[in-house]
Amino acid sequence: MNNNLANIKKSIFFLNKKECVAIPTETVYGLAANAYSGKAVRKIYSLKKRPRNNPLIVHYYGLNLLKNDCELNKNFFILYKKFCPGPITFVLKLKKESLISRIVTNNKKSLAVRFPKNKLSRKLLKLLKYPLAAPSANITTKISPVSKEDVKEEFGNKIKFILNGGRSKIGLESTIISLVDKPKILRLGGIERARINKALNKNIRYEKAKKKITVPGQTKLHYSPGIPIKLNTKKSKSNEAFILIKKRKKSCKNYFYLSKTKNLRQAAKNLYKILREIKNKNYKNIVVEKIPNIGFGETINDRLKRASGK
Numbered sequence: 001m002n003n004n005l006a007n008i009k010k011s012i013f014f015l016n017k018k019e020c021v022a023i024p025t026e027t028v029y030g031l032a033a034n035a036y037s038g039k040a041v042r043k044i045y046s047l048k049k050r051p052r053n054n055p056l057i058v059h060y061y062g063l064n065l066l067k068n069d070c071e072l073n074k075n076f077f078i079l080y081k082k083f084c085p086g087p088i089t090f091v092l093k094l095k096k097e098s099l100i101s102r103i104v105t106n107n108k109k110s111l112a113v114r115f116p117k118n119k120l121s122r123k124l125l126k127l128l129k130y131p132l133a134a135p136s137a138n139i140t141t142k143i144s145p146v147s148k149e150d151v152k153e154e155f156g157n158k159i160k161f162i163l164n165g166g167r168s169k170i171g172l173e174s175t176i177i178s179l180v181d182k183p184k185i186l187r188l189g190g191i192e193r194a195r196i197n198k199a200l201n202k203n204i205r206y207e208k209a210k211k212k213i214t215v216p217g218q219t220k221l222h223y224s225p226g227i228p229i230k231l232n233t234k235k236s237k238s239n240e241a242f243i244l245i246k247k248r249k250k251s252c253k254n255y256f257y258l259s260k261t262k263n264l265r266q267a268a269k270n271l272y273k274i275l276r277e278i279k280n281k282n283y284k285n286i287v288v289e290k291i292p293n294i295g296f297g298e299t300i301n302d303r304l305k306r307a308s309g310k
């Protein structure tokens with residue numbers, strides 16, 4: 001049997017037993033479990049040390065199962081046709097008759113849903129009779145994983161299986177948009193804001209972090225390597241890791257390039273990988289060159305600010 005298919009079958013075996021399995025997605029790796037099962041979903045919270053009031057995103061293959069769980073509206077269909085499968089999460093009204101465990105939603109009347117693009121995970125979702133609750137496969141507040149090795153570093157042997165789908169192509173979490181009332185963006189992510197505005201033909205509001213947390217992606221310290229980070233810096237000291245967005249004339253062993261050509265999509269893909277590398281090299285400080293605040297740059301700046309606790 002083909003290796004991928006054997007690994008998908010292995011994932012199904014553990015998921016059917018209400019265990020957690022790490023799955024690849026184009027954004028970051030997810031820690032997945034049967035979204036209909038309270039027992040399975042509780043394991044996600046305990047493995048991640050995630051507070052119960054942080055609801056999870058549920059992953060679907062397509063609309064078949066989703067129709068039983070959420071009210072689908074016009075804006076949803078426009079964005080679904082344009083961007084799915086892809087790095088966008090929709091917050092929709094939850095149907096009363098939905099089988100989704102209320103632990104997934106923390107008893108909210110809405111549900112966050114997504115259709116990941118990674119081929120292996122799509123094949124897995126297609127074969128399952130239930131959708132998968134899957135937050136990022138990292139310990140809460142730490143750096144999100146973008147490869148099988150990163151997941152291993154986070155959880156060691158505590159999880160039953162990691163489905164290896166190679167490096168995540170986008171490398172940053174999905175954009176979250178609430179479509180319950182007037183559309184609003186709750187978290188910047190893998191689809192640029194301008195593209196969503198264009199698709200819906202209006203300027204969608206972005207709701208920045210408030211005191212009351214609606215989304216953990218809005219909490220202050222998040223995506224953190226646990227090292228102080230200083231943004232918009234021109235120079236570095238010899239003991240500091242310096243994150244750069246374009247090539248410098250002189251190179252130095254403390255330089256970490258998100259991109260050598262100011263390519264923001266490439267920079268997004270490299271961000272978590274580089275933060276993890278810097279953490280593992282035991283630097284005491286990180287300084288970052290100014291990153292243009294447009295397109296993916298806006299999301300990169302958002303994550304760096306959170307990682308620095310600002």
Ligand code: AMP
Nearest residue numbers: 055056091110111112135136215216217
């Ligand atoms: P993670 O997968 O770890 O990046 O986190 C999932 C994100 O989806 C978190 O920021 C959640 O708060 C958010 N989320 C999940 N369900 C809802 C919901 N019903 N309303 C708003 N945000 C949600």
Ligand code: MG
Nearest residue numbers: 135136137144
């Ligand atoms: Mg996360």
